Amino acid sequence: MKLIHKTIIYYLLISLPLLIIAGFFSYELIKTELEDGTDEALQKENLNAQKFISTFETPKNVVLSIDNLSSIIYVKNNLKGQEYNDTTIYDNIEQENINYRILKSYFNFNGNNYLITVSKATLEEGELMEGLLSSFVIIISLLVVAFFIVNFLISKNLWKPFYKTLSELNNYDIKKHESHSFQQSKTLEFNQLNAALNKMTEKIHSDFLQQKEFTENASHEMQTPIAVIKASMSLLMQSSNLNEEEMNQLQSIENTLKKLSSLNKSLLLLTKIENNQFKENESISLNEVITKNINNYSDLIQLKNIQLEVDLAEKISIKLNPILADILISNLLQNAIRHNIKSGKINIKLKNNSLMISNNGEPLTISKSDLFVRFKKNDASKDSLGLGLSIVKSITDKYDYKIAYSFQDSLHTFTIQFI
Amino acid sequence: MKILLIEDEPELRKAIKQYLHQEGYIVESASDFNKASEKTADYDYDCILVDITLPNGSGLDIIKQLKQNHSKAGIIIISAKNSADDKIIGLDLGADDYLAKPFNLAELNSRIKALIRRRNFDGNKSIIVNEITIIPEERLVKINGETVVLTVKEFDLLLFFISNKNRVVSKNTIAEHLWGDDSDQMDSHDFIYVHLKNLRKKLAEKGCTDYVQTIYGIGYNFKTTI
Numbered sequence: 001m002k003l004i005h006k007t008i009i010y011y012l013l014i015s016l017p018l019l020i021i022a023g024f025f026s027y028e029l030i031k032t033e034l035e036d037g038t039d040e041a042l043q044k045e046n047l048n049a050q051k052f053i054s055t056f057e058t059p060k061n062v063v064l065s066i067d068n069l070s071s072i073i074y075v076k077n078n079l080k081g082q083e084y085n086d087t088t089i090y091d092n093i094e095q096e097n098i099n100y101r102i103l104k105s106y107f108n109f110n111g112n113n114y115l116i117t118v119s120k121a122t123l124e125e126g127e128l129m130e131g132l133l134s135s136f137v138i139i140i141s142l143l144v145v146a147f148f149i150v151n152f153l154i155s156k157n158l159w160k161p162f163y164k165t166l167s168e169l170n171n172y173d174i175k176k177h178e179s180h181s182f183q184q185s186k187t188l189e190f191n192q193l194n195a196a197l198n199k200m201t202e203k204i205h206s207d208f209l210q211q212k213e214f215t216e217n218a219s220h221e222m223q224t225p226i227a228v229i230k231a232s233m234s235l236l237m238q239s240s241n242l243n244e245e246e247m248n249q250l251q252s253i254e255n256t257l258k259k260l261s262s263l264n265k266s267l268l269l270l271t272k273i274e275n276n277q278f279k280e281n282e283s284i285s286l287n288e289v290i291t292k293n294i295n296n297y298s299d300l301i302q303l304k305n306i307q308l309e310v311d312l313a314e315k316i317s318i319k320l321n322p323i324l325a326d327i328l329i330s331n332l333l334q335n336a337i338r339h340n341i342k343s344g345k346i347n348i349k350l351k352n353n354s355l356m357i358s359n360n361g362e363p364l365t366i367s368k369s370d371l372f373v374r375f376k377k378n379d380a381s382k383d384s385l386g387l388g389l390s391i392v393k394s395i396t397d398k399y400d401y402k403i404a405y406s407f408q409d410s411l412h413t414f415t416i417q418f419i
Numbered sequence: 420m421k422i423l424l425i426e427d428e429p430e431l432r433k434a435i436k437q438y439l440h441q442e443g444y445i446v447e448s449a450s451d452f453n454k455a456s457e458k459t460a461d462y463d464y465d466c467i468l469v470d471i472t473l474p475n476g477s478g479l480d481i482i483k484q485l486k487q488n489h490s491k492a493g494i495i496i497i498s499a500k501n502s503a504d505d506k507i508i509g510l511d512l513g514a515d516d517y518l519a520k521p522f523n524l525a526e527l528n529s530r531i532k533a534l535i536r537r538r539n540f541d542g543n544k545s546i547i548v549n550e551i552t553i554i555p556e557e558r559l560v561k562i563n564g565e566t567v568v569l570t571v572k573e574f575d576l577l578l579f580f581i582s583n584k585n586r587v588v589s590k591n592t593i594a595e596h597l598w599g600d601d602s603d604q605m606d607s608h609d610f611i612y613v614h615l616k617n618l619r620k621k622l623a624e625k626g627c628t629d630y631v632q633t634i635y636g637i638g639y640n641f642k643t644t645i
Contacts, residue, residue: 223499224428227521231434234524237587237637238441244635251589251637258591261521265600277502299572303613323503 003159004151011147015140023136031128035101038120039084042103045070045118046082050107059112069100069119078113079106086122099124161185165194175274177205212275219268226261233257259385266387269327270374273394278321286316286325286355286418290348293329300337301346311349318418320399328395331388332357332414338384339412347411358413371405420535423464424448425455425481426497427473435468438524439531441586452476459485464492465538466531469514471498471505479505482512493534497522523592529582548581548643550627562625572597573618576611580631580641589638615639 049064049072064070069089082105091098102119155163165182172180180201182194233254236242242250272278290312294301301308318325336346336359344360362378370376372393377386392414396403402417422444426432429450436446447462449455451474459467459481467485471478482494494514498505506517515534518527536544536555546553552561558574560567569577579596580588594607597614619629632640 220499223520224431227499228428228430228434230521231431231438231524234589234592235434235437237589237634247635247637251635254589254591254637262600272502299570299614300610303610 004148004155007151008144008147012140012144015143019136019140023132027128027132030132031125034123034128038101038122039103041120042084042101042118045120046103046105046116049116049118050109053107053109053114053116056109056112059114064118067119069102069117071117073115073117075106075113075115078108079115081106097124158187161187161190162193165190165197169197172201174201174205174208177201177208212271215267216271216275219264219271222260222264226257226264229257230261263385263387266385266391270387270391270394273324273391273398276398278324280321281319282322283317284320284322284325286318286329286350287312289325289329290350290355293326293333294348296330297333297337304337304340305343306337306340307343307345309345309347311347311351314350314352316350316353316355316418318399324395324398328392328416331392335359335388335392335414336412339378345411353419354415354417356413356415358411360410361412363407363410364412368405372403420466421445421447421462421464422531423455423458423462423467423492425467425469425473425478427451427470435524435527438528442528444531450474452478452481455481456484459490459492460488463490466493466495466534468495468497468527468531471496471500471509479509479512482509482514486513491538493531493538495527495530495534497527523589523595525579525583525586525588525592526596529579529596532582546578546581548584551577551581551622553578553581562622562627565625567621567625569618569621570614572614573621576614576618577622580639584630584641584643587634587638587640592638 049070052062053072059074061074062072064072067089082103085102085104087100087102088097089100090096099122100119101122102117105116107114107116161183164185168180168182182197182201185191185194233250237247237250290310294308294310320328332355333346333348336357339361340346340359341361345358346360347356347358349356364371365378366376372389374390375386377384393403396416400419404415404417406413406415420443422439424432424435424439424446426435426448427450432448432450436448439446447458447464449458453475455469455473455478456476467481469478469481473481478496478498482496485492485494493516495516495518496506496509496514497518497520498509499520509517515537516530518530533555536546544554544556546555550563552564553559554561555578558571560569560574560577575597576593579593590608590611593611597611598607615631619631623629630641630643632642634640
């Protein structure tokens with residue numbers, strides 16, 4: 001729920017009982033005021049009637065209103081005082097009950113007594129209620145509309161820096177930290193928020209850099225010891241008095257060392273890509289890179305008896321670091337060869353500024369979303385590091401290319417959309 | 420044949436020295452920039468192996484000095500920093516080759532041999548081992564004077580064997596030589612087996628002795644001496 005909507009609901013929840021109380025009081029107040037007004041008017045008419053009587057030469061009865069309710073009646077007995085009465089009379093014309101307030105008073109003129117009856121139609125309670133209710137409904141709806149307008153304006157202006165910060169936060173990419181800072185605003189709280197965010201992202205970024213640096217340094221530092229072991233192994237292997245058992249052990253050490261070494265190299269490559277160490281971009285012809293890589297792997301493709309179908313009719317040139325371009329294509333091609341079945345197929349196609357490479361292979365045993373995650377590999381038994389596609393992804397991420405994977409008709413397809 | 424090895428890691432220095440010594444080279448070594456600078460100034464070498472990151476200085480500066488002194492030595496950079504920039508800078512300065520750590524000694528050996536061959540302009544450009552003659556520049560192989568047509572990989576394999584003849588070379592080392600970094604990603608041992616099988620067949624057809632000995636599961640030895 002949006003902040004504005006919440007505010008409006010709270011406003012309404014508070015204003016509703018207030019309005020009910022206010023309605024009750026207004027009702028009472030208006031009612032009293034109306035009654036007072038009616039009474040005053042009746043008194044005035046009473047006085048008028050008295051004035052009228054003063055003009056009488058002989059005592060007589062006079063009807064003052066058409067409805068017979070107001071009248072001057074000559075009475076014998078001498079009575080004094082006045083009283084108010086409320087009565088309801090059915091009105092034939094309007095076909096409804098109408099409330100009347102009636103003032104009966106006695107008046108003595110020249111020794112003659114008169115009963116003066118004056119009446120006035122009053123507002124019905126129901127009508128009053130109805131009127132009040134509808135006016136309150138109008139007030140409430142006006143309030144809601146006003147809330148909306150005010151809040152809209154507030155959120156447009158007052159909350160503007162907040163929403164800006166929010167969208168900046170959403171777009172925050174730790175790898176592009178340098179180009180980022182939460183701007184000052186004129187509101188104290190937002191300023192504090194932005195300052196806190198700046199501080200926080202600064203800290204996260206420096207931790208991130210340290211972490212990356214550590215990975216790179218660690219990988220670098222490991223190269224020399226690995227080189228020493230490798231060299232010593234080569235020497236040991238030359239020894240003529242090793243038996244088969246010992247040689248096998250030596251080989252298992254060498255295989256493991258090789259794995260360690262390539263793991264290290266791949267990690268180093270990944271951190272280098274992420275640390276932006278491949279800066280220089282050139283205009284690269286993808287067609288050339290693909291052709292070159294196909295030539296490189298032609299013997300492997302032949303040995304695995306893979307049918308290669310290449311459609312490079314479209315010429316695509318992109319701005320890319322030449323080393324990364326080569327790594328991108330060779331990793332995809334290697335992936336297609338490695339996970340292929342015997343006598344399988346590989347299709348490579350350049351079309352609509354995108355590269356499609358598909359290969360036959362067993363369905364994935366890991367989820368699609370894990371495909372590009374480091375060290376996640378489809379088939380643990382295969383001699384794979386689980387870094388090849390992570391490297392591909394980090395290259396496409398670096399250049400904002402979109403990479404997609406699909407599996408259809410036993411064909412795994414990677415599509416890279418260049419921009 | 421005199422080689423100077425400039426490397427600060429003592430264990431690695433020892434191993435490289437021993438391996439190259441077995442190959443019949445005279446190997447001297449320097450462990451830091453100053454010693455290396457002295458030695459290169461005082462003596463002539465056929466080949467200099469130089470690490471880039473050295474105590475008290477950079478191996479790249481050694482290369483600069485060598486070039487200023489118009490040294491004729493072949494230079495191979497051996498660096499833990501497998502960075503393209505270093506490689507380009509080093510080669511631009513006049514280094515002949517670049518080998519990233521961790522490397523195989525057999526690979527280093529074959530690079531040194533290739534370098535010396537290239538530098539040896541007036542000398543013999545062919546390698547002769549018994550009935551086998553290889554002319555690397557023309558990628559030509561002859562058995563008893565008869566040309567054998569080999570594929571690129573078969574030729575590389577044979578040359579690598581001959582560069583490291585009478586040594587045990589592991590399959591991993593061969594794979595790295597033939598496919599470089601990509602060998603990590605492949606079922607490379609099977610591929611070596613296929614290439615080797617074809618190579619043996621082609622050589623045998625021309626009457627060449629099968630010098631390749633299988634050393635248990637680990638690798639091969641191209642044995643030309645008994």
